[in-house]
Amino acid sequence: MVRERCTSPTKGGQPCQAFALPDEAVCWSHHPDNQGAVKDAQRRGGTNRSAARRAAKAWAAAGKQIRPQELPDLLRGCILRVATGQMEPAQASAIANLAKASVQLTAELELEQRIAALERAAGMNQHGNGIRMVK
Numbered sequence: 001m002v003r004e005r006c007t008s009p010t011k012g013g014q015p016c017q018a019f020a021l022p023d024e025a026v027c028w029s030h031h032p033d034n035q036g037a038v039k040d041a042q043r044r045g046g047t048n049r050s051a052a053r054r055a056a057k058a059w060a061a062a063g064k065q066i067r068p069q070e071l072p073d074l075l076r077g078c079i080l081r082v083a084t085g086q087m088e089p090a091q092a093s094a095i096a097n098l099a100k101a102s103v104q105l106t107a108e109l110e111l112e113q114r115i116a117a118l119e120r121a122a123g124m125n126q127h128g129n130g131i132r133m134v135k
């Protein structure tokens with residue numbers, strides 16, 4: 001059996017790409033019976049977006065207080081919020097990327113400090129690339 005595509009156009013006027021419901025000409029979201037649920041989902045989407053903006057501001061304000069060892073718990077919290085629809089996946093994705101960058105940067109800085117300490121211990125005093133400045 002070949003699944004038919006939805007015959008309803010999207011808001012942008014493009015043909016809807018979703019599969020039609022069995023024995024129907026349109027998909028679930030274009031079916032007249034589901035318009036209440038569709039409106040609810042759209043309204044929730046709007047609510048989630050403004051909640052995401054508030055959360056992003058709070059995160060920016062709290063940014064300096066996040067310690068590396070707190071990141072795993074924070075990320076687990078994001079997973080739960082995405083799973084329960086309290087956070088937009090795109091926001092969680094951005095947070096995950098920033099966390100990854102933060103961990104990487106912390107590791108690189110620590111490595112630089114360790115190299116500098118070793119150089120001091122070895123009595124070296126080179127001003128190589130400007131990062132490893134031994135005082």
Ligand SMILES: [Zn+2]
Binds near residue numbers: 007008017018026027
């Ligand atoms: Zn459709």
